[in-house]
Amino acid sequence: MEIDKAFGEVLKQKRVHNSISQEELAYLSNLDRTFISMLERGKRQPSLKTIFVLADALETLPSQLISEVEKKLKL
Amino acid sequence: MEIDKAFGEVLKQKRVHNSISQEELAYLSNLDRTFISMLERGKRQPSLKTIFVLADALETLPSQLISEVEKKLKL
Structure with missing residues (x-):
């Protein structure tokens, strides 16, 4: 999976999770x-x-968003 | 401190650490x-x-670099 795609999925999931x-x-x-x-x-x-x-807008840490991306990319 | 400055310092410190x-x-x-x-x-x-x-080039995780930046910014 491409990094941009993985970030996009993480961003959407977090946004939806935050309703x-x-x-x-x-x-x-x-x-x-x-x-x-x-x-x-x-x-x-x-x-x-x-x-x-x-x-910040999603009330999480940047490193947390990035580690979710890493998980999607299985790094 | 500005995010770019903090990232720059982390990048240099990690590069120097890796000699x-x-x-x-x-x-x-x-x-x-x-x-x-x-x-x-x-x-x-x-x-x-x-x-x-x-x-990858610094043999670390992206989230690790970002959490170092967070520490510098005291997030």
């Missing part, structure tokens, strides 16, 4: 909703700062 | 040496894939 919409995540992270959608579909990859902003 | 030069890290990660230098000085920020490629 928030893409619009709410976009608002909380001060990012554009369409960017959130593209990240979730693995069409864009996040920068370091975007990872930190998304983790 | 490899910027040239060697550039070779191992298939990235440009000047980009490595700018990352270490916090002048550029890495994308998700760059974080994974650098972690």
Whole structure:
């Protein structure tokens, strides 16, 4: 699995787990909703700062998001 | 401290700990040496894939690099 795809799945799963919409995540992270959608579909990859902003909005640690991605990639 | 600066410090500390030069890290990660230098000085920020490629070249996990950054930022 591609890293972007794995990150997108982790992002969506965490957002759904937190019961928030893409619009709410976009608002909380001060990012554009369409960017959130593209990240979730693995069409864009996040920068370091975007990872930190998304983790904060999802009330988790950036390293936690990344370790979930590692699990999906079986690293 | 800025996230980019914190990542740069972590990257340099890990590279020096592994006793490899910027040239060697550039070779191992298939990235440009000047980009490595700018990352270490916090002048550029890495994308998700760059974080994974650098972690692999430094023989660590991406989540480990990110948690070191979190420690520097006291998250």
